[in-house]
Amino acid sequence: MSNNKVQPRIMPGFMELLPEDQIAFNRMFDTIRRVYERYGFLPLDTATIELSEVLLAKAGGETEKQIYRFQKGDTDMALRFDLTVPLARYVAQHAGELAFPFKRYQMSKVFRGERPQKGRFREFYQCDIDVIGVDSLDIVYDAEMPAVIYNVFKELAFGAFTIRMNNRKVLNGFFSALGYADKIGDILRTIDKLEKIGREAVEKELGEFGVAEADIAKILSFLAIRGENDAVIEALRAQDVDNELYRAGVEELATVVAYLRRFGVEESAFIIDLTIARGLDYYTGTVFETMLNDYPSMGSICSGGRYDSLAGYYTDQKLPGIGISIGLTRLFYQLKENGLVPPSQASLARCLVIPMGEAQMDAALAAATTIRGAGIPADVYYQSKGMKQKMKYAAKIGVPYAAIIGEDEANAGTVMLKDMNTGEQRAVFVAELPDAVR
């Protein structure tokens, strides 16, 4: 490369794919979108750049540090760092024009300038669904969300997965009853680390927060409640916890479990897990995480929950909702690392039509047009190269079929159709090509 060239490169923490991976990525993207739409979620596509004043109304701490924020002229603007704040702003802005409950999906890139590390991205797709009500939102939606996610991961077919759910009222009520209402934040954050740092470290940390030893035992035995969903619910009902919030939370869990069955979600795919708390402050009821059973190290691949107030920074209207998010860029990266992304061809075409020479170009175009007319992607190799190079190209893009047209084929209205996997060749009439390559 000569000295005056700029080295072509992108920044660390940004994902760009080669065609075969992009095709696999898009297949996942399209599957998620299709399921979201099948459940009646509406598309939304908010602005990538927003006014900092609006976007950061609620933010602080880490978010503010990570955000891409800049001036252009006199305007202070920033790139969205999630899809929830833009949703809140959009709903507050257009409340009069939307039908509630408002069910929307958005599958867009968000931007966070965090220190790049393996599997962490600065620009990544989130695939969110949320349902927003005015004043109230029925509990059935708490079951519809995991039902949608269940269908998404069924169709993505990356193996067995488990949706783990909990209810913040259960946790909040339980800890209030023990007299730790003011320490719930600390306690939940510590408990959130149970799997990561182990029971002993959690006990120690809880002690440091002033949790009495007797209570530590109670807390940990409570959190150890495991089993079939109905058994867990019975165990929760049987607990000696004198707190209304707790009781309400347990009944919500019971209701969601009952509805999940009616939504046709397999019992093996969801489980009550009292250790699930979710970090974010605004969850107030049902919370979810989703794990691939055989790849626990991936962590949660889809999380969310119920919140009481979506857009309190923009409007006085009470807008309760429930939402769930798949971080698709990170998920794709992890699946790939674990060898779970099936190899894709580097072409969307089912067939590459190859004229042997210039004289067969007409026949080649006619063949391609016939295939495309049936809605099947096809390509033609137009470059005037030798047959060897033409076949090399077909092999490189991994197209399933090559339709070779020489003088004889052109005269007979046929192609020599080569199955690129088996190497078998046979003459096929052009009119029969769509069926032959489908």
Add this chain to the structure above:
Amino acid sequence: MSNNKVQPRIMPGFMELLPEDQIAFNRMFDTIRRVYERYGFLPLDTATIELSEVLLAKAGGETEKQIYRFQKGDTDMALRFDLTVPLARYVAQHAGELAFPFKRYQMSKVFRGERPQKGRFREFYQCDIDVIGVDSLDIVYDAEMPAVIYNVFKELAFGAFTIRMNNRKVLNGFFSALGYADKIGDILRTIDKLEKIGREAVEKELGEFGVAEADIAKILSFLAIRGENDAVIEALRAQDVDNELYRAGVEELATVVAYLRRFGVEESAFIIDLTIARGLDYYTGTVFETMLNDYPSMGSICSGGRYDSLAGYYTDQKLPGIGISIGLTRLFYQLKENGLVPPSQASLARCLVIPMGEAQMDAALAAATTIRGAGIPADVYYQSKGMKQKMKYAAKIGVPYAAIIGEDEANAGTVMLKDMNTGEQRAVFVAELPDAVR
């Protein structure tokens, strides 16, 4: 609104849509993508943020002023302002891993901080296709591009359109022969304004550039050549222009016209127009514009052309290509302004299932699951409101069917299916719902 609220709003020049428009927009987006894929173009999704050094290797002038550029830490970065520069960078970076000719599509947002005005956007979708060769790229691609565009606009079905084409070699050769080789830029830019400012103003401006009066007449009579494509080609061949580039350009035009017919493009949809020059400096052969016949004021809705060197700023490799771009955000806005976007419902669901009471929730879920099982989007109204409000919601989202389930229906395994357009109601078995609402 209380005083401590932030007013929810976005910046001028950014497009956000209500659900009914977003659905219509996505329909266009999906149509374009489907046609692109049918012709064998591969998906690409480059980073939104790039290093300024890389992104601006070639830029200057207006582009540099309009770009969103900022620092984060020590890094100077910017948002992409088109999809061509990222393609050039990507191809130069991954040349060893790609199969050539490399056919890619990218349909992504680009960002330009220009002064916002009616119909101009700072953040907008471009839908690009390009084919890149190494060292050479066959002329058939010059016909495939407009053939793809022809199929896109056929399927979008916004009425009659015309693809106007020209060849830069014809223009460059013609003007060189007259001795204006060094003024081609000025002359072409002036000619580009022919429709906008009229013949007289163009004559005056050309005079100011030092074009002799006799040549002005020659130039304008040359550019006035019109008619059937074959007649225009014959007229161009008959011109007394002693210039090889000119002759080569005319034969390229003739070849492209011949191939367009073989691609099945209707003769009425493409026309040679010698006044088409395209502003960009890097076009070297075939150039295109596309107009809606009945809406000339929209200007070109899809433009592009052939270039000799895609990535000269990044690599010494010769990468000729041809590309074409649809500015979808602007096009959607213009179609909408002209009443050409057919009204869409504010729901993707074909049917809203409405349980009359809590007791019919099971039956409602079963009905929705049946419809969704056939791949048809459906929704359920879960909120415990009165029937009047439930039906109001159905009307507001414009769903074609409502499936109402009371006690009788639940017992009989039926729904009362209401056609929301005609108001007609009839009992339908749940198993027959998919066919009834499809």
